[in-house]
Amino acid sequence: MEFFEQNLISTWPTTPIDILFMRNVLIYFDTETKRQIFEKVKTVLAPDGYLFLGVAETPYRIVEGFKKVAGTTNIYRRDQTS
Numbered sequence: 889m890e891f892f893e894q895n896l897i898s899t900w901p902t903t904p905i906d907i908l909f910m911r912n913v914l915i916y917f918d919t920e921t922k923r924q925i926f927e928k929v930k931t932v933l934a935p936d937g938y939l940f941l942g943v944a945e946t947p948y949r950i951v952e953g954f955k956k957v958a959g960t961t962n963i964y965r966r967d968q969t970s
Contacts, residue, residue: 896925904934911962912942919950926951930966939964 894900896913908929914922926947929939939954941947941962947954957963 896928897921900928900932902932904937905932906934906937907940908933908937909940910942910945911940912945914945915942923950926954930954933966935966935968937965 896910896917910925910929914925917925930951930953933939938957941964943962945962947964953967954964955967957965
């Protein structure tokens with residue numbers, strides 16, 4: 889297990905990440921920056937990985953390619969169909 893902090897608007901690692909916690913962070917960015925960050929998340933999140941966001945945060949209407957985990961309010965996975 890490896891833990892690390894990541895500057896969301898800088899260069900990201902290329903190795904697959906199983907779990908990303910970005911709770912209550914994206915609310916501080918404008919829509920275009922959020923889109924860029926979500927695109928980076930799609931490239932590094934492992935196919936079976938999880939993205940944890942704050943309750944007020946969502947990729948919907950910003951970027952395609954994520955689906956909410958059923959029964960949760962803020963956990964997403966990559967949408968393998970898109």
